[in-house]
Amino acid sequence: MFKIIKNNNHDRTGEVKTAHGVFKTPVFMPVGTQGTVKGLSPEDLKSAGAEIILGNAYHLYLRPGIDVIKQAGGLHRFMSWDRPLLTDSGGYQVFSLSDIRRINEEGVEFQSHFDGSKHLFTPELVIDIQDALGVDIAMCFDECVPYPCEKEYVEKSVDLSLRWAERCKNRFKRNGNINQFLFGIIQGGMYRKLREKSLQELVNIGFDGYAIGGLSVGEPREAATEVLSNLLPLLPKDKPRYLMGVGTPEELWEYTGLGVDMFDCVMPTRNGRNGQLFTSSGKVNIKSARYKNDFTPLDPECSCYTCSNFSRAYLAHLFRAGELLALRLNSLHNVHFMINLLANIRLSITNGCHDEKKKEFLQKYIKGELEDDLS
């Protein structure tokens, strides 16, 4: 499944082979919560270089419903995406979106945030859902604790999530879907011992890959970095490591340096829809008056459809005019930017110069940002 191609100090490149093809790591995965990466078609995603994208079991279960997707022949066919797919189990969404929830040993009872209907998510159901979706990588169902959170609560939660992880693994084995991998999710909040316990017991159960959950939930960046610095050396080297819900260009450089292989984040599409664009010389807020008469490309170093065809002035006009095309062109560029950033990171690892290239990138990126703020 996973092959390491180059391993330097901590940083590494590799390949994950799935039933829908190979993706190179470290990888950035655009998020397609409801069976579509917001604003982008499968063709757009391919043009941006996406090798794997995400779906979300919680959202798809509620709408359009798993039956519909099963009848369509699985999520790949339903959304017309023939490359690898990973689904988030919905653990995070059950806790962050649903109206009322009651957690017990069996699972989580919750009310749909659409229509108030009641549902029970158990580890077994969540594995069955992802099996029916036919995705390449399924995630365990776990409890994601908020930040900050009392140690006692986190302790109990980690234990519950571990029992659920074992049930997930058992159900996964029973289903016998040989075209799917199952990843465990390390929790434990900001508590080192709990994180290490979570990691160790997940490794004992044995998964195809290991995710680090519960970061990027409001904690200071240093706290997240500390958790990761402690955990990554303890993870099996021969399995992919997935940092959920991260991150910014700075974070992508930093955490690939620690040996993270997979990332996902809604930021490129969400910020794109809000007019905040990532470029090699810092962030561009396209709403700013300074771009009204700027006829240069958004990012002269970018080869995406947006940068190849349109000026900042045109993007600024579309955004001001509330035109749909603004949302698509912005999202397309931002997704392309992140995917291309990872391609550059992989190249730097191959050439054994991750730290050097990271400094080079950040210097230009942060310098550009300051200029944008001061102007």
Added chain:
Amino acid sequence: MFKIIKNNNHDRTGEVKTAHGVFKTPVFMPVGTQGTVKGLSPEDLKSAGAEIILGNAYHLYLRPGIDVIKQAGGLHRFMSWDRPLLTDSGGYQVFSLSDIRRINEEGVEFQSHFDGSKHLFTPELVIDIQDALGVDIAMCFDECVPYPCEKEYVEKSVDLSLRWAERCKNRFKRNGNINQFLFGIIQGGMYRKLREKSLQELVNIGFDGYAIGGLSVGEPREAATEVLSNLLPLLPKDKPRYLMGVGTPEELWEYTGLGVDMFDCVMPTRNGRNGQLFTSSGKVNIKSARYKNDFTPLDPECSCYTCSNFSRAYLAHLFRAGELLALRLNSLHNVHFMINLLANIRLSITNGCHDEKKKEFLQKYIKGELEDDLS
């Protein structure tokens, strides 16, 4: 400029040659009011077969402003569209959108519907705007009367629009833009004599093409057909005839039969955004519950990106979920449908069987519509 290729009874096919290439007639022109056809990229438009699209002088003048587009090198470069462009002069918008307006001999004073700023549109300014935009076909500035409208008012209005048409022509000659054509617009409401007078005097002034304005403004379809049946035989055969703001598939078949060469309409994109889709077997309201489990393509006879890749069930899901991709896929299909419809109409004219093919189309189209309503 205009070459007739096949002329049967009234129906005809031809080609219009512009500085940005040739388009075949009869043609359907998607509407790109604010410098973008809503929801579609230039690449999408080309994939839908668009040979010419519209812009709007009134909207572009107010936002982003003519200076910006001139600095960008013209509207083609600003919006990255390298095929023919036609701009509506803004006459219709000045009367329908702006807050306060005062019409006098000189022109129209109005307040911007964006910010209340005051502006004066004269025939000369509107020609200069379109010259600066660098479009292939410019339209005269005229007054578009509402429906219904008193004969006395229409009479005065037609005379004023004729004096303005002459001023437009003079300014156009003075500007000497050899890469641009200028079309006159026939007005006169539902009054045959006034329409004929408008036509005759415009022909006396002499334009590169003749548009019929002031239809599709709420009048019964029969009234529009009567106006057109009377006017079309009086128009010079060797100039293109453009029916503004029309129409439905039924109207496109009917009016090409009368010899109309050019059409524009916001319907494909607007209806697409509302979930109403045109297919060879009638209209499909994608919001209807019956499509939730319909895994067939939207229109099996259509070769657009939407129909080639996605099911009705997926389109229904995207629409319900409020996803941006729904708006784009729907708009893309509808625009492709209209452009393809015109290709079929041209073929029927080439083969001398317009009426026969019209009946065939309508039979299937209207039958499908009834089934959709009854189910």
